[in-house]
Amino acid sequence: MKNMYDVIVIGLGIMGASALWRVALKCNRVLGIDTSGPTHRHGSSQGESRIFRRAYWEGDKYLPLLNHANLLWNELEQSIMTQLLYRTGGLFIGSRSSQIIAGSIHTARQGKATLSMRYGTVQQLSKTFRHLKSSMACKRYSSLTHTR
Numbered sequence: 047m048k049n050m051y052d053v054i055v056i057g058l059g060i061m062g063a064s065a066l067w068r069v070a071l072k073c074n075r076v077l078g079i080d081t082s083g084p085t086h087r088h089g090s091s092q093g094e095s096r097i098f099r100r101a102y103w104e105g106d107k108y109l110p111l112l113n114h115a116n117l118l119w120n121e122l123e124q125s126i127m128t129q130l131l132y133r134t135g136g137l138f139i140g141s142r143s144s145q146i147i148a149g150s151i152h153t154a155r156q157g158k159a160t161l162s163m164r165y166g167t168v169q170q171l172s173k174t175f176r177h178l179k180s181s182m183a184c185k186r187y188s189s190l191t192h193t194r
């Protein structure tokens with residue numbers, strides 16, 4: 047009995063660790079196994095920082111998943127009383143017709159209950175993002191979206 051577990055998760059990157067966290071809430075005996083760790087630099091989840099974003103040009107079909115993940119990040123932060131995410135908003139720069147701009151506008155519109163978005167020319171948005179004014183690279187682009 048000593049070595050019996052309800053669930054064993056092998057590999058504790060973001061996927062395994064998240065799965066283990068959720069099953070640990072429901073099962074009495076869970077075990078996580080990793081070749082390294084608990085913190086190390088050999089997986090793709092590990093490193094100095096990672097981005098979690100809901101400014102999502104890839105498609106609005108991901109919105110329910112992203113919103114749910116956002117709630118879980120909140121829950122995790124509260125349960126360990128530690129800030130893990132630094133919520134900054136997302137800024138995309140590109141031409142109006144590019145997939146990244148058109149897609150992020152579309153997703154933000156579909157998710158307007160939970161996301162806010164601004165769209166404008168570089169000249170307009172450089173009033174908020176002042177450092178863009180001096181960026182030569184930005185002169186080539188005509189539009190930005192900012193999603194929060």
Ligand SMILES: Cc1cc2nc3c(=O)[nH]c(=O)nc-3n(C[C@H](O)[C@H](O)[C@H](O)COP(=O)(O)OP(=O)(O)OC[C@H]3O[C@@H](n4cnc5c(N)ncnc54)[C@H](O)[C@@H]3O)c2cc1C
Pocket residue numbers: 056057058059060061062063079080081082088089090091092095096097098
């Ligand atoms: C450099 C880099 C940066 C990235 N940045 C981002 C980002 O900012 N935002 C984002 O959303 N995605 C990012 N990604 C993608 C994201 O990191 C991966 O999609 C995600 O981390 C995959 O998680 P995972 O748990 O499946 O794998 P991993 O994080 O790789 O975890 C696998 C775990 O399994 C363990 N393991 C491996 N073999 C064994 C074994 N035989 N026995 C036991 N344990 C084992 C490893 O030690 C590791 O801990 C980035 C990827 C890379 C490579």
